[in-house]
Amino acid sequence: MEKERETLRVWKERVEQELDGVVAFWMKHSRDQEHGGFFTCLGRSGKVYDKLKYVWLQARQVWMYCRLYRNFQRFHQSEILESAKAGGEFLLRYARVAPPGKKCAFVLTQDGRPVKVQRTIFSECFYTMAMNELWRVTGEVHYQREAVEMMDQIVHWVQKDPSGLGRPQLSGTPAAEPLAVPMMLLNLVEQLGEADEELAGKYEELGDWCTQRILQHVQRDGQVVLENVSEDGKELSGCLGRHQNPGHALEAGWFLLCHARRKGDPKLRAHIIDKFLLLPFHSGWDPEHGGLFYFQDADDLCPAQLEWDMKLWWPHSEAMIAFLMGYSDSGDPALLHLFYQVAEYTFRQFRDPEYGEWFGYLNREGKVALTIKGGPFKGCFHVPRCLAMCEEMLDALLSRLPPDSDPTSSPPVVPTPRDAK
């Protein structure tokens, strides 16, 4: 027990210190003082190499700053709040392509003119997360009105009529459901429902629907998680159907764990740990060089994506969250050991002790392939979200350890409502 406490304590300190450095990196380099919002295309040392503003990353950074401001005493700084608000105002002013229409751009110029629009729901989902958090930290209701109205629009696109997204109807396009869609929606249900009984009630059925849709991605008698399945839960043909993304399955895993915790459903929790944590980890971990592959093929064929064998930062940060949450909720020490295994690899390979923040893209062998710290898909999000959540979970675990050193005492378990009965 003393050894366990010591290891948890060491990791808690590492994670806490790392979070300080990462937040400082973004606070120093990414704010656009001229137009509001953030630069996210940052080179190794933090220098801006492109001024385009990717809406996913603008909104995620607003969300992240608010979360830090709200949940961490040491980040409860007016500078962080002001930066989040400036990002929020930039989004309010420029994210939508043709207001009052709700469709948001994917990328904007520095001064907010739309460059590209994606025919998906994701810019809008991150917009919703950002607005909800801004309401939580400022109490200004117009942010919450934006969040809820956008959420209603997203649900309409997903469940009723996708035509507003602008995708052409083609006779050969399979009616595929990407895992990202129900995952993202479930994450929004969690976000909007936090300490908000009214919205939690409003979206309860939606949360169950998302969960059921995510679980449909477990295929082949429970042996694989597939990234795309048909809307009625069947495997699709070809590469699209066989496509696997272990990091994404692990991220879905912790979204689902939150849902199972809210529901107080230990049977669901056990299923999630088995299928969305252990399965993708064991299939996706590179036995030769360590780290999670980016993409795999369910028949073990060679994926056709050029980057399939690269090691990206975010599957590793998601795996850290998933295993620590799995351990926190189940008490299974095997999950804690997997957390340590992933965290050791991640801290060793992705951190940049010289300039701060993490490299995002390593080759299969673990060598840095891209020296950038931010780009079109990497911003102030996965790294600090992982560190912040892990710090909170490690704190909670340490505080729950029994004060004595009795080696026979059980591992700590967070009581879920149903367990507690």
Add this chain to the structure above:
Amino acid sequence: MEKERETLRVWKERVEQELDGVVAFWMKHSRDQEHGGFFTCLGRSGKVYDKLKYVWLQARQVWMYCRLYRNFQRFHQSEILESAKAGGEFLLRYARVAPPGKKCAFVLTQDGRPVKVQRTIFSECFYTMAMNELWRVTGEVHYQREAVEMMDQIVHWVQKDPSGLGRPQLSGTPAAEPLAVPMMLLNLVEQLGEADEELAGKYEELGDWCTQRILQHVQRDGQVVLENVSEDGKELSGCLGRHQNPGHALEAGWFLLCHARRKGDPKLRAHIIDKFLLLPFHSGWDPEHGGLFYFQDADDLCPAQLEWDMKLWWPHSEAMIAFLMGYSDSGDPALLHLFYQVAEYTFRQFRDPEYGEWFGYLNREGKVALTIKGGPFKGCFHVPRCLAMCEEMLDALLSRLPPDSDPTSSPPVVPTPRDAK
């Protein structure tokens, strides 16, 4: 001279033998006997791993088979012609998304239903190449009518009104010209004008326009070739503006050399060799591991594309063509040595002596990253086009070597019309 003759002869034999193997690979594995057209998603041994039909690759394979049938006695086989025609019929029946509209799909199901449409001109360009070649080998005029009508549509989209491509007009989208557009059009001018005075005349002005537009991509006082520039030939801001693709510049190089040869313009030829052959080769060749980088940044920053440092087959096959053509047209022995350098690397790293054809995707160090022989972007095109063109050029060079062994005799030069004056 004897040594030069011997080296040329050895390469001619290697290339000829390799072409035989490559053509046999595609003839054996790719034909869809059921629906016509070709499977191009082929694994290492040639096994189909996905039945989707990418229109670029369908049309390129038709073009390639016709070229082989037309220009090589040993490929003048009814089986090759029949396969090309079956591919052509598949395209005629299914490539267009909404006939009589001319927009073509990017990818079709095995039985020809559209899966995805790109808002660019490239499916249509390859369709035009295929139809023109089918007309050349069969004499059937409906193929040529298809080719010319599609060409007129493409020119309309590029020079008059792009709205038919379906790209939304967004206020922040820079009016960028990708190098691919004038390159592809110049290649079509060459294709349609071959031994056809009427069409050569019709498109002469267009060919000059394309050339002028391609030359605008040489920027910064002639020090770089940029992949995207503004329509009036200025450097664009950010990553888009700094983006470089050395293999693409080299491919543009040999398209331009064909144009300069037709024009009989040795001054233009010298400029092309300098800017589109030597410049991208010297900036793009990896001094550490050999091979051409896929992408680079003109300021030597880290590109944001994950695959930037990979070695792809096609930049190397295009470089082989470019340097051998440059040597054939100029007689500069430095270009022949660059051909040998690239060809040695290419044959050593990309060939698969065990199952035939070439690997397409190596990591920076030259290790095979993807074992596939074909996929969404690799089909029966760059490899056999390179081998066929190099075989023809090596043949021509060998036949022009003086019969004596006088070491003081000049290297062989193909007389261009202006040179011949």
